[in-house]
Amino acid sequence: MQPNHGREYNKNRTRIALATAAIKLFREKGFESTTVEEIAKVAGSSASTFFRYFGTKEDVLFLGAREVNEEFQKFISEPVPGLTRWDQIHLGIVVALHKLAELSEEVQDASIGGWLEEPALRDRFGQLSAQMEGAMAAALAAEKGVDPDHDLGVQLAARAATSIYVAAFHVHHHTGRALKDLVDEGFSMIGTGLYSPS
Structure with missing residues (x-):
């Protein structure tokens, strides 16, 4: 696997992990009540990582x-x-x-x-x-x-x-x-x- 391909794969995996965590919380707490910090925590990431992939929680x-x-x-x-x-x-x-x-x-x-x-x-x-x-x-x-x-x-x-x-x-x-x-x-x-x- 080329280095760039590996980097793209990891970026995509992080993005999907954040999105999946967000979906889980949206279902449990509702869209409006869910915060970016909570999404990042469930995904095992940070809020700054979330904002590298999504501008807002709506973007998920x-x-x-x-x-x-x-x-x-x-x-x-x-x-x-x-x-x-x-x-x-x-x-x-x-x-x-x-x-x-x-x-x-x-x-x-x-x-x-x-x-x-x-x-x-x-x-x-x-x-x-x-x-x-x-x-x-x-x-x-x-x-x-x-x-x-x-x-x-x-x-x-x-x-x-x-x-x-x-x-x-x-x-x-x-x-x-x-x-x-x-x-x-x-x-x-x-x-x-x-x-x-x-």
């Missing part, structure tokens, strides 16, 4: 979200041969969820609960969703050769895709059903009647 529940969001936007920005942009968006959402789960399924599940239920996190989740929705509208509009702000079908489709993954988060949080299955089911339920590239 957005672990990897910014990077995955950027990758999603990049993925849907250029057409994939053989796929409509609608199908590409569907695939991009599934891949994004898989990447978040790869970091830590426990953190992903707790993050989803926080995004849906914690007032302190809802606005930030809303901002990420709005960025994704704007990127989806731009991709769909590029396929049709229209202005995304002038086309009702594009706007409806982008909002529908957002609604699919948010609804999937909600049902997953309350039932434990697999996110991929829920997203696939949501896209199947909406179907292609909503959006046509021509």
